[in-house]
Amino acid sequence: MAGLTLKNVYKYYNKNTIAVSDFNLEIKDGEFLVLVGPSGCGKSTTLRMVAGLEEVTKGYIYIGDKDVTHIEPKERDIAMVFQDYALYPHMSIFENMAFGLKLRKYPKDEIKQRVENAAEILGITHLLQRQPRQLSGGQRQRVALGRAIVRKPQVFLMDEPLSNLDAKLRVQMRAELVKLQRKLATTTIYVTHDQTEAMTMGDRIVVMKDGFVQQVGTPEEIYHKPSNLFVADFIGSPSMNFIEGKLVVEDNKVNFKAEGFNIDVSNLININEVIEKEVILGFRPENATMENPGNTKWSTPVNASVELVEDLGAEKVLFMKASNQEFRVKIFDLNYDVKVGQSKQVYLNLNKIHIFSKSDGNKIYGC
Ligand code: ADP
Secondary structure (H helix, E strand, O other), X not given: OOOEEEEEEEEEEEOOEEEEEEEEEEEOOOOEEEEEOOOOOOHXXXXXXXXXXXXXXXXXXXXXXXXXXXXXXXXXXXXXXXXXXXXXXXXXXXXXXXXXXXXXXXXXXXXXXXXXXXXXXXXXXXXXXXXXXXXXXXXXXXXXXXXXXXXXXXXXXEXXXXXXXXXXXXXXXXXXXXHHHHHHOOEEEEEEOOHHHHXXXXXXXXXXEOOEEEEEEOHHHHHXXXXXHHHHHHOOOOOOEEEEEXXXXXXXXXXXXXXXXXXXXXXXXXXXXXXXXXXXXXXXXXXXXXXXXXXXXXXXXXXXXXXXXXXXXXXXXXXXXXXXXXXXXXXXXXXXXXXXXXXXXXXXXXXXXXXXEOOOOEEEXXX
């Protein structure tokens, strides 16, 4: 097995379409790496360049320490799993899984052993003699995975492999895939536009936008320490609240001020360090509360009215309004009395707020 390195990788489809720009990353041997971002941000192009299905315009790709930038796909020792399972309809499941090995002229006995092994790992032994059309979506997806596993490649590449499954099955397969990857310990790059998949599956996540890497980190880092507005907004559900305002220095304190908000943020920002005044304050819905916690970690209150209550069973999401500013608060105390139209005092967790530059969106203060 091997790690994977991308060095200053660019992809131009033409002068006007720069799909990937200066992509740099070292993926460790056995790591599960997720590329995530909105449609068109360059995830698939990156994956396809690693696979050798797309030419690299500039830069280098290494598998282990071997430069594979200009090597044929079949020489790269990778296996790819696609969104549409691409099974051959007229072949049995066994034949589908064996196909790649047959092409590579593996001995019959070894093919049989590898297919049976993979089928056992995936719990599809009883399906080996069936045709693809006799299988459910989830079973077909397992076969597609099986076809990758039998090859015992250095690297798995997966492009939205769960998107064709219904929501419940997707969640189940998500967990199965993670367990499988841990068991096989094969370096994996997994592409998705779904931030929940990224958060729950990746050892590390790469967030992309418009062909540029925005941030690389563990799910925890990406969630708690987003490096810019885009990442902060893209990761998390419901997403982070953003309030546009100003930093104002008065009475030896730094205050964040916006309509309805006047919050002392001196714990985050040294008075002498206030350079940018036009900022955006970010806080996650779960990092605000209505019960006065009475310690210094919490902000002075924001007066807000309850506009809507979404009851999600184990938690509630409140849509609040302070002056004209709308934001959401998540509460976990199901006995807490809250009704539309009530006025509440909302306190923000000062250890969990983020302050971004209004001009370029980069984080300037906060954890
Ligand atoms: P994602 O996988 O994140 O949805 P892609 O990597 O498919 O994004 O696409 C990145 C950008 O490259 C998009 O602007 C897309 O329109 C463009 N693109 C992708 N494939 C081609 C192609 N074969 N020819 C021209 N432009 C392409």
